[in-house]
Amino acid sequence: MSIDVDVETLASQGLSREILLNLLNLASDAIILLNDDGRIFSFNRGAETVFGHSESDLIGKSVNVLIPQSFHQAHQQYLHTFKQADIESRAMNSRRPVNGVRKNGEVFHLDAAISKIRLADQWVFMVIMRDISESEQILAELQHYKLHLEDLVEQRTVELCNLNQELEAFSYSVSHDLRAPLRSIDGFSQALLEDYSDSFDELATDYLWRLRRASQHMGELIDNLLILSRVTRYDLSFTTVNLSQLCQKIIPEIVQLDPSRRVNWLIPDNISCWCDEKLCEILLMNLLSNAWKYSAREAQAEIEFGVKMIDQETVFFIKDNGVGFDMAYVDKLFVAFQRLHGGDEFKGTGVGLATVYRIITRHHGRIWAEASVDQGACFYFTLLKG
Amino acid sequence: MNQPILLVEDNSDDELLTLRAFKKSNILNRIDVVRDGQEALDYFNRQGLYVQRSVEENPELILLDLKLPKVDGIEVLKFIRGCDQYNNIPVVVLTSSDQETDIDYCYAIGANSYLCKPVDFNDFMRCVQQVGRYWLLMNVTRAKTVETKKQETTGWA
Numbered sequence: 001m002s003i004d005v006d007v008e009t010l011a012s013q014g015l016s017r018e019i020l021l022n023l024l025n026l027a028s029d030a031i032i033l034l035n036d037d038g039r040i041f042s043f044n045r046g047a048e049t050v051f052g053h054s055e056s057d058l059i060g061k062s063v064n065v066l067i068p069q070s071f072h073q074a075h076q077q078y079l080h081t082f083k084q085a086d087i088e089s090r091a092m093n094s095r096r097p098v099n100g101v102r103k104n105g106e107v108f109h110l111d112a113a114i115s116k117i118r119l120a121d122q123w124v125f126m127v128i129m130r131d132i133s134e135s136e137q138i139l140a141e142l143q144h145y146k147l148h149l150e151d152l153v154e155q156r157t158v159e160l161c162n163l164n165q166e167l168e169a170f171s172y173s174v175s176h177d178l179r180a181p182l183r184s185i186d187g188f189s190q191a192l193l194e195d196y197s198d199s200f201d202e203l204a205t206d207y208l209w210r211l212r213r214a215s216q217h218m219g220e221l222i223d224n225l226l227i228l229s230r231v232t233r234y235d236l237s238f239t240t241v242n243l244s245q246l247c248q249k250i251i252p253e254i255v256q257l258d259p260s261r262r263v264n265w266l267i268p269d270n271i272s273c274w275c276d277e278k279l280c281e282i283l284l285m286n287l288l289s290n291a292w293k294y295s296a297r298e299a300q301a302e303i304e305f306g307v308k309m310i311d312q313e314t315v316f317f318i319k320d321n322g323v324g325f326d327m328a329y330v331d332k333l334f335v336a337f338q339r340l341h342g343g344d345e346f347k348g349t350g351v352g353l354a355t356v357y358r359i360i361t362r363h364h365g366r367i368w369a370e371a372s373v374d375q376g377a378c379f380y381f382t383l384l385k386g
Numbered sequence: 387m388n389q390p391i392l393l394v395e396d397n398s399d400d401e402l403l404t405l406r407a408f409k410k411s412n413i414l415n416r417i418d419v420v421r422d423g424q425e426a427l428d429y430f431n432r433q434g435l436y437v438q439r440s441v442e443e444n445p446e447l448i449l450l451d452l453k454l455p456k457v458d459g460i461e462v463l464k465f466i467r468g469c470d471q472y473n474n475i476p477v478v479v480l481t482s483s484d485q486e487t488d489i490d491y492c493y494a495i496g497a498n499s500y501l502c503k504p505v506d507f508n509d510f511m512r513c514v515q516q517v518g519r520y521w522l523l524m525n526v527t528r529a530k531t532v533e534t535k536k537q538e539t540t541g542w543a
Contacts, residue, residue, distance in 0.1 A: 187406075188399070
């Protein structure tokens with residue numbers, strides 16, 4: 001059989017004390033009861049945790065034990081005023097934090113609420129206190145981090161600007177100073193070949209041609225590296241770009257490298273994309289040039305540009321029927337200076353696909369490849385999600 | 387008699403290669419070479435080494451490198467375009483730099499053409515040949531007139 005339970009019932013059953021002690025010890029805040037002259041007569045577990053004293057040590061002692069010496073007088077005054085005041089209680093948030101002292105001497109901040117009850121001709125004070133030293137510390141740290149973060153962002157921005165300027169100066173220097181000696185090597189080799197051809201035998205002539213080829217190759221390397229570094233720093237401007245038209249613009253440039261080759265270009269009309277036109281021209285130039293280069297041995301080369309939906313994503317692709325590559329090395333494909341074919345087999349600088357990769361990254365897209373040896377290669381890429 | 391071509395070039399290899407390219411292209415103008423920006427200014431102001439230079443022998447074409455000791459090519463170009471006496475002379479910037487900022491700036495301050503020196507000497511030859519053919523033979527240069535003096539903008543040949 002059940003009975004309706006309320007506070008009155010519990011009190012009538014003589015349970016007031018149990019309820020009181022239970023409540024006191026459940027609370028994690030410090031709850032202290034003081035008599036009229038400020039001596040402690042109840043000190044809950046929360047108080048024990050906060051102050052480090054045990055209840056038995058403090059019963060009968062002045063509350064001053066919990067207050068730093070310098071505040072004793074002020075506190076006395078405060079209790080006195082509160083006794084006289086018309087109000088019954090002061091809430092926690094209505095006052096500034098108060099100072100407490102732990103058993104180990106550490107002074108710390110507390111939020112405190114106080115109320116008074118008149119018992120016979122005496123006052124009884126109930127004080128609830130919350131240790132806010134930890135949250136204050138966290139707040140202070142947060143504030144510190146916030147300020148520090150702003151400083152840090154500013155500092156990093158300056159560093160980044162400097163670095164960019166340095167890079168600018170570096171690539172300027174590369175573009176200007178590194179080409180000049182190459183021009184000399186190539187130019188004077190050529191002068192020797194032209195003006196002194198009678199004095200050179202076949203071997204010497206071969207050496208001179210090697211000098212020329214090497215300097216021209218390094219010239220290409222410098223050009224490609226500069227493109228790679230510019231792609232990184234370049235400010236993108238997005239428009240709707242007709243990629244099909246871009247391909248049609250690029251193809252004649254590639255074809256003139258060897259007009260005798262038989263290549264079937266499959267470029268559907270009006271494939272468009274929201275992207276940076278200049279970078280995408282470099283992207284398509286690189287991928288189409290690769291397709292052209294690596295399909296050189298086919299009697300009838302086929303190079304296809306297209307688009308398809310894969311998992312609701314627009315994926316572009318450039319496919320050829322050339323020599324392909326071994327998928328075991330696919331990881332090295334987009335790393336600068338890494339090549340999957342020897343320079344004698346297929347010329348190249350190893351920078352093209354690194355540039356492609358960077359252009360894709362700057363568009364927040366992805367690129368991947370599928371190939372197998374002598375079965376052609378297909379490069380898939382996405383440009384911006386959605 | 388043809389007017390000379392002025393080559394502003396600090397790299398002696400590039401100088402030699404350019405002279406060779408002109409020679410091989412049968413461009414027979416005398417080529418005056420100055421090797422830094424200050425020397426170029428002296429040439430135009432007929433100072434220093436060029437006190438004796440005759441006004442009658444102003445260049446017909448100026449080939450200007452950008453990266454020069456002392457005074458750079460940009461300053462030289464600004465001087466030429468700010469000078470009534472010379473601002474009708476075609477200036478072809480011939481440099482290794484293909485930096486967009488350089489290219490844009492040179493055109494903005496009155497370069498007539500901007501060419502990036504190729505590494506491959508045969509390409510370089512073709513480049514010099516065409517510069518000579520176009521600017522010395524085909525191009526008709528504006529005469530210096532009083533009106534150009536009144537114009538606030540820098541002159542374009």
